[in-house]
Amino acid sequence: EDQVTQSPEALRLQEGESSSLNCSYTVSGLRGLFWYRQDPGKGPEFLFTLYSAGEEKEKERLKATLTKKESFLHITAPKPEDSATYLCAVQADFGNEKLTFGTGTRLTIIP
Amino acid sequence: DGGITQSPKYLFRKEGQNVTLSCEQNLNHDAMYWYRQDPGQGLRLIYYSQIVNDFQKGDIAEGYSVSREKKESFPLTVTSAQKNPTAFYLCASRLQGSYGYTFGSGTRLTVV
Numbered sequence: 001e002d003q004v005t006q007s008p009e010a011l012r013l014q015e016g017e018s019s020s021l022n023c024s025y026t027v028s029g030l031r032g033l034f035w036y037r038q039d040p041g042k043g044p045e046f047l048f049t050l051y052s053a054g055e056e057k058e059k060e061r062l063k064a065t066l067t068k069k070e071s072f073l074h075i076t077a078p079k080p081e082d083s084a085t086y087l088c089a090v091q092a093d094f095g096n097e098k099l100t101f102g103t104g105t106r107l108t109i110i111p
Numbered sequence: 112d113g114g115i116t117q118s119p120k121y122l123f124r125k126e127g128q129n130v131t132l133s134c135e136q137n138l139n140h141d142a143m144y145w146y147r148q149d150p151g152q153g154l155r156l157i158y159y160s161q162i163v164n165d166f167q168k169g170d171i172a173e174g175y176s177v178s179r180e181k182k183e184s185f186p187l188t189v190t191s192a193q194k195n196p197t198a199f200y201l202c203a204s205r206l207q208g209s210y211g212y213t214f215g216s217g218t219r220l221t222v223v
Contacts, residue, residue: 004153032210043117043201043214044154051210087154091210097142097161098169099212101153 002027002092006102013078014110021073021086021105029093033071035064036087038104044087047073078109113138115215117202122220124189124196132187132218134202141207143185147171148199148217157200160185161207189220197222 003026013019025033032051036044048057050066057064061082063074073086085106089099115136124130134143142161146154156169160179174193179185185204189196202215 034210034212036214041217041219043115043203043216046211046213049210089154097144097159097167098156099154101146101155103151103153 002090002098002100004088004090004100004102006086006088006105008105009103010106010108012108012110013075015079016077018074018076018078020075021107023071023073023088023102024069025071025088025090027090027092027100031091031093033066034089034091034099035071035073036089038085038087040085047086075107078107080109080111083107083109115202115204115213117200117215117218119218120216122218123223124220125223127191129188129190130220132189132200132202132220134185134187134215135183136185136202136204136213136215137183138204138206138213139182140204140213141182142205143179144203144205144212145169145175145177145185145187146201146203148201154201157187196220 005024007022035047038044048064053068061076065072085104087104089101118133144159145157148154158177160166176188200218203212205212
């Protein structure tokens with residue numbers, strides 16, 4: 001069974017204090033690993049898709065990396081508007097339509 | 112602007128009632144999905160549909176039903192058989208052959 005574990009559950013950072021969120025996964029052949037941002041009471045907003053180990057993608061202050069067992073979302077010099085819950089999900093190979101989600105990391109950036 | 116519209120934003124259900132959540136997309140996406148989100152749990156797949164008039168059960172389909180009569184629409188009915196329906200429901204869509212899922216803004220269902 002596919003599994004996704006995210007850590008930490010919650011993270012409080014001072015504005016400008018860089019850090020990383022972790023997503024460990026077990027999947028029967030990885031088709032794609034997804035990062036989403038979710039604000040309270042809203043639907044997830046797509047950030048990145050990673051397909052193979054060694055791949056990296058960047059968007060503003062965010063950078064996602066992928067290994068064979070985990071993915072990291074690095075946040076550089078965060079601002080208060082980066083506060084949100086960050087969700088990681090995997091899609092297995094072999095025509096599997098389902099995304100398996102982790103429980104998310106709730107990030108709070110303190111001004 | 113293209114996107115997914117879920118309605119209503121908030122819904123209250125009495126015990127024993129069936130309720131229907133609406134999901135409409137104008138992205139011309141082929142596949143549509145319903146997920147349920149509960150505090151402390153990851154999103155869980157309820158049903159999905161890859162083409163009109165066809166749909167498959169996800170991991171937690173019991174107590175739910177769907178239809179896909181039009182490409183743009185994928186309504187979810189929460190039946191009285193669903194014993195714990197209070198949750199945040201998310202609809203998503205995807206263009207066949209692509210990997211990106213687009214989510215709607217969600218419907219929060221509460222049993223009163």
